[in-house]
Amino acid sequence: MLATERESLRHEIAELAEKFEHKRDGMMPMLETIQEKYRCVSDFAMQEVARQLGVFPTEVYGVVSFYSFLSTEPKGKFVIRLCRTLSCDFAGKREVARQLENELGIRFGETTKDRLFSLEYCNCLGMCDNGPALLVNNDVYTRVHPELVSDILEKYRRMFGPASQLEEMEAHHA
């Protein structure tokens, strides 16, 4: 990370902390904001959050590592979360999983090289009457079948133009 970017992240975190009056109970919304923007909470970010809230960095790490929507490693621009729980399993999630891997060329737990997509399993999304269900970031898709998978991915690919451009943009945050 460039020095200037460190500075701007430091500044951003200080502003967030201000908003939550440097209170411990502001930690979750702070981390969520950072995760959303940078797609991870980096070591540096954790240190800064700790400093601003007056706690040890390990405590922040403890929190980040606890929740499945927070991560210390950068995620793709779009995180795909396929529900692996029973009703979606009954409804055909295994075929959808296979197709997702085929289309993306990665396995579950991985991120595509262009850093556009991360593929993960999650637990019940509360869409069990319309499974298989998956999330792409905050968008929910229901009754997904293998045929639909490529359409969904295409939609997000188009949203962000050529991968190379994105890669450049991303490289700065790594």
Next chain:
Amino acid sequence: MANVVHIMERYEPGSGLKKALSQSRQDVIRTVRESGIKGRGGAGFPTAVKWNLCAVVQSEKKFIVCNADEGEPGTFKDRLLLAERTDALFDGITIGGYAIGAKLGIIYLRAEYTYMRPGLEAKLAERRTSGLLGTSILGSGCNFDIEVRMGAGAYVCGEETALIQSLEGNRGEPRNRPPYPVNTGLVGAPTSVNNVETLIACAHILAKGPEWFRKFGTEASTGTKLLSISGDCKKPGVYEVPWGISLADVIDLCGGEGAKAVQVGGASGRTVPAAQFRRKLGFEDLATGGSIIIIGPERDLLDVAENFLDFFVEESCGQCTPCREGNPKLLEGVQLLKHGKCSIGYLRELQGLGRTMQAASKCGLGQSSANAFLDITEHFRSEILGRVSERGQGSGAREQGRAS
């Protein structure tokens, strides 16, 4: 259909709240007590008792928290309520806040439902403008506001003390109880945690009276219950039924004929075999937060047990030994059974372990995670014992790769 009711459908926005604010706090709690309502989140604790415990504590700061973490596998009725019964929900939270003497209500919304946040925020803003929230609500002198806080993907945070930990910016690890949240909750202040459906039902009870509510259900389980029905049936969805309905009738409702079992209460609930479909939903027998998963005749019950145990291994917070160590052991046992490699003696040991987990785990997660395993290994022995190893292979292989 005689078994479907729609009492939670029509609600005049503000009606329950208006009635509540025209009464004393004690009278509001009395009305809720007379309705007999018990918590809809699963544990079934009487709502009036919880509110009263909170109300009688002297404290400058108190909170009412709406538990919208809905993470139990097979549950989706709160999602529907959050989207389509928003007025009744906000009325319910405000009524509860008034009753216990809180100035702030917090909706703890699961991260998976982030897409609903803008809608909820917009509705809150609207209510502030129309005087249903904010300073001196409806001219009553009562001040109250509601904010939305997000979860970050952890099933255990639905447990009320873990939820509070999460709100405080900690790992969502359940606390020892006592002290209970009604005494020492969010930032040490008395806190009432209530399920979405409970709060909505309370708004209706205030609007229409406790006798009206008691007309539905049974003596010990008054009112109606929303069921989230999924799995092998023709008409999955959310149904409102009176407590006391039999599983056979539930199966009729949703077109789940031929089911060999019904999972009542989600992964942490009970696996009820077809021979017991006369059993009834209610606090007398099968209590449930409303998750009903129909298991069709072709399903492998070891797949079911494996799916649930995978879930618990992943979602256990790891704080206490029976749950942290027990769930992987049971999962391993299911895989042995699948491959036809489990002796009866070892199965007996695993069942003993399951009962130990029920008795010795710190929170509801570990206390209930062995339920399905125990039910399946008790009721479906002929199906699970002595398998030829090919059968288990390829089906339900464990998924790796969930986020950190």
